[in-house]
């Protein structure tokens with residue numbers, strides 16, 4: 001058996017499962033194939049280990065049954081692989097599977113623990129097999145948690161129980177007068193167990209098509225937040241995944257993901273959003289010369305700078321003559337805060353939220369915490385709140401500040417008041433500071449992207465270009481460039497050398513110069529802070545050989561023997 005991961009979206013992935021001569025795209029249903037329930041034509045199937053033909057999954061029937069030999073060209077699951085207490089000493093299976101899947105359905109704590117243990121070490125390379133749980137409305141969450149193969153047992157059990165399965169929940173077959181489906185079984189007009197089973201198969205396969213599409217688009221999380229509404233257990237599973245498996249999810253969450261709608265309570269705890277807030281607290285330092293914090297509301301249009309309202313704020317700040325020492329920070333849900341210089345960085349320009357003008361208690365607490373942290377950690381000399389209707393979560397916690405936005409923050413009176421307040425403040429640029437604001441802004445962004453190494457990247461550098469395309473220049477050469485599409489800095493080889501010298505964001509290879517892209521087989525070591533989508537230095541013994549974009553998380557780069565690890569942009 002061979003399993004190759006093709007596309008990744010957090011822990012979810014699409015892959016090719018090759019058993020014998022047969023290839024199947026995952027996530028997939030493994031259809032039980034028996035005399036009573038023959039599997040549909042041409043699908044991945046599973047049967048008893050003695051009967052499993054080439055290219056299928058063979059399952060040993062009972063925990064007491066040892067010794068039955070499976071075919072070499074089938075993928076076999078033996079009692080020991082299910083951690084049966086009667087059968088321990090076996091070679092590890094090619095598949096990874098829980099010992100008691102059915103108990104995971106009703107124990108969210110056990111479920112998230114299992115996901116965490118299955119995704120440790122080289123476990124991430126094995127296809128994760130799920131028995132009994134794969135009802136259509138659960139498939140999105142299970143795929144999101146990294147399951148790849150689902151047996152058809154729950155689809156058969158549902159047909160036996162008269163349950164008509166849909167992607168948004170389970171209906172009682174006999175009570176549905178007009179079947180909400182036009183699959184051949186439903187459209188036939190006949191009603192019976194056989195039609196119900198065929199419908200259930202069809203519904204699960206359709207849902208998997210949508211899941212594979214969502215993974216390819218990097219948008220599975222939105223589908224999950226939608227599907228879990230069908231069952232409180234699923235909501236509980238996702239919330240616990242976010243609380244207890246944040247670290248695991250964050251390791252796999254791309255640094256630049258697809259745009260998304262943050263439309264549910266669970267959106268607040270998406271791993272990429274929580275990472276934004278935690279990374280601010282861990283890495284963020286304001287542009288050094290700024291002295292006045294100006295808090296402003298977000299805009300529907302992204303990046304915010306392109307919106308009418310933000311252009312007016314900008315004009316009001318410029319008119320005061322104090323723009324160089326004003327630090328604009330946007331207060332927004334679900335990110336909390338977006339410092340102006342980070343507004344292109346994912347997900348700051350990639351989210352949409354429903355805006356009602358009212359903050360719920362979770363959003364309010366999050367905004368309060370973030371503003372408190374910002375004011376306490378960054379040492380501003382003055383704080384201005386220009387938030388209008390959004391002032392409530394912020395003004396309640398600030399002690400010493402000026403509110404310049406009575407009424408709408410975009411009104412002429414509010415904007416004039418903002419200009420006047422800034423102009424009348426006695427604050428001026430600190431004497432002795434020799435850097436330019438544009439360099440300070442870039443340094444702040446690079447520190448957010450690369451941690452401390454971002455300081456080294458911008459040390460003594462200049463910047464040039466027209467926003468959002470800004471080059472970093474140092475030692476007479478280009479070190480990197482900010483682009484609007486990525487929202488982050490793409491390194492050149494000399495820039496990558498500065499990052500590598502600081503000991504981070506590096507992929508260590510053997511002594512060769514990559515031709516084309518770097519494959520996992522050539523990777524010796526990868527810095528633990530690398531996330532998919534990060535710019536990385538490809539290094540041998542401190543010497544930068546190439547620079548490119550990470551396509552795998554560090555663990556996968558190190559354990560995997562195949563697949564593109566780094567998409568190379570420049571060879572040094």
Ligand SMILES: [Zn+2]
Pocket residue numbers: 181182183184185186187199200202
């Ligand atoms: Zn149907």
